[in-house]
Amino acid sequence: MSTSNRITTTAGTPVPTNETAKTAGKRGPTLLEDYQLIEKLAHQNRERIPERVVHAKGWGAQGTFTVTHDITQYTCASLFSEVGKKTDVLSRWSTVAGESGAADAERDVRGFSLKFYTEEGNWDMVGNNTPIFFIRDGYKFPDFIRTQKRHPKTNLRSPEAMFDFWASHPESVHQVTILMSDRGLPINPMHMNGYGSHTFSMWNKKGERFWVKFHFKTQQGHKHYTNAEAETLIGKTRESYQEDLFNAIDNGHFPKWTMYIQVMPEEEAGQQSYNPFDLTKVWPHDDYPLIEVGELEMNKNPDNYFQMIENAAYSPSNVVPGIGFSPDKMLQARIFSYADAHRYRLGTHYEALPANAPKASVVKHYHKDGAMRFFTNDFDNANAYYEPNQYEAAHTGLEYPEPPLKIDGDANRYDVEDKDIDYVQPRALFELMDQAQRERMFNNYAAAMGPCSDSVKNRWYSVLEKVHPDYAQGVKAAVEALDTDVNTVPITDDTPKEV
Known part of the structure; x- marks a missing residue:
């Protein structure tokens, strides 16, 4: 047998058999010295890592972003430096609330995240398939997410908690309106838009800052399921998104999106009737029209899902020169929380994993040691383990530094x-x-509010009334009609009676 294709232990020792454990005689007990058995079982016990607290169920692909329009007047970011420039991208789409085993076709907001492997480091565009969110302050994010998860006593999802929270935060009605509309249940990742949602900033070579919004418009068109269609589909498969995405790419039908930006000159912030840094608000396109930037094409299924998608770690803290942050309060909170979640879930050196490792020609830093330090970072000079130093080792500096934030x-x-x-x-x-x-x-x-108490329903109707009287009345009538249907059963004379 060829020695180049044989099974070994993780230490490289040849394994004589992969069929049976070592025992004391034909009927004897298994021996503790069978280190191959112990290694195999020990690794199986450690095959799983903690799932994401949010966005646990996801699907992803690899692809390319190509610049089609010049936006260098707004940014000095290298990935936008010239028309025709291509950048490798890793994508991940996900539901927000469901666990890793949840059904794909659930009514929920979808995560829409892209990792651009630029020559100046990784830029992570970590967004959703909606241009806004439920809340505008990161301080309330843990509370909001708890309402989307399981009740501590029943261990069931709780519509009561969801609408109770939303009714206490009327800014959520914009996002809830989208969630309950047709757009709340896209048929797969290819048929939905992506948005950075937050307000970010860009600066150009002159040091001029602009506020920006990122948009990725699907070229496949929008398609959505009704609740009834989704229920039928889930009865057949819980993996419909993964199946659609993988099979489309495997068959050469590569999904594409057109990237746009909205641009607001720095000095215009504050001149609007709304706060342009409020995550629950959009910028009207009449005031800030879409500016085309490029094309995103996802054209490769990862060879190993766990390695490239489960280990993928996106964070809005990953920006590159020419792209920056804003006073958006939710964004400011996410800059910390996302990277910290990855340090907990994947480990201290999560950005050295293949999915997250930058493809920049220069990657140098002074982070030291820690668990799973599987790479060297002395950069050919073991004496340079601090900074500044006398060894002409890695130092700081930008050709086009970010202008001061006013x-x-x-x-x-x-x-x-x-x-x-x-x-x-x-x-x-x-x-x-x-x-x-x-x-x-x-x-x-x-369907969503049916299990809620009357007090929560009435509080939400009050929120909808402030949006539009027809909105509140329409929802109330539909809920009451459903309640009537649920609380009656057919009797032998076919006359519905109250139970």
């Missing part, structure tokens, strides 16, 4: 946003819907 105001823990503005954009969205779209949304609400 801020003002007093430090304040209290939400000072105008509450009335929270209803303006969801009202505009509701008024854009035709009657058929509204009716489907009302029915989706009924």
Whole structure:
């Protein structure tokens, strides 16, 4: 037998058999000295890592981003430096609330994350398939996520908790409107948009800063399931997104998105009726039109899902020169929390794993030691383990440094946003819907709110009333109709009677 293709232990020792354990005689007990058995069982016990607290169920692919339009007037980021430039990308899409074994076709917001392997380091565009979010302050994020997870007593998902929280945070009505609309249940990752959602910043070679929003518009068109269609599908498969995505790419049908940005000059922030750094608000396209940037094509299924998708670690803290942050309070919280989640889930050196390792020509830092230190970082000079040093080792410096961020105001823990503005954009969205779209949304609400107490229902109706009276009335009527159907059973004379 060829020695180049034989099984070994992880230490490289040849394994004589992979069929049986070593025992004392034909009927004797298994021997403790069978280190091959122990190694095999010990590794199996450690095959799983903690799943993500949020966005646990996900699907991903590898691909390429190509610049098609010049935006160097807004940014000095190298990946946008010239038309035709290509950058490798790793994508991951996901549901928010479900665990790793949840069904793909659930009504939920979808994560939409992209890792661009640029020559100046990795840029992570960590967003969702909606341009906004439920809350605008990261301080409330743990509370919000708990409402999406399982109740500590029943161990079941709790609509009561969800709508109770949303009713206490009326800024959520914009996102809930999208969630309960047709867009709340796309048929697969290829048929939905992606958004950076937050407000970010860019700066150019002149040191001029711009506020920006990132958009990725699907070229496959929007397609959605109704609740009934999704229920039928889940009865057949819980892996519909993974199947659709993998098979499309495997068959050469590579999904594509067009990237756009919205751009706001730095000095214009604060001139709007809304806060441009509020994650629950969009920038109207009439005021800040979409500017085309490039094309994203996902064209390769990873050879090993666990290695490239489960180990993928996205964080908005991964930016490159020319792309920066903003005063968006949710973004500021995520800059810390995402990277810290990866350090917990994957380990101290998670960014050295293949999925996360930058492809930049120069990667040098002074992080030391720690668990699973499986690489060297002395950069050919073992004496240079601190900085600054006398050895001409790695040093700092940027060709086009970020301009100073202009801020003002007093430090304040209290939400000072105008509450009335929270209803303006969801009202505009509701008024854009035709009657058929509204009716489907009302029915989706009924399915979601059915188990809620009357007090929570009435509080949410009050929120919807401030958006539009027809919105509140339509949802209330649909919920009451469903309650009537649920609380009656057919009797022998075919006359429904109250139970």
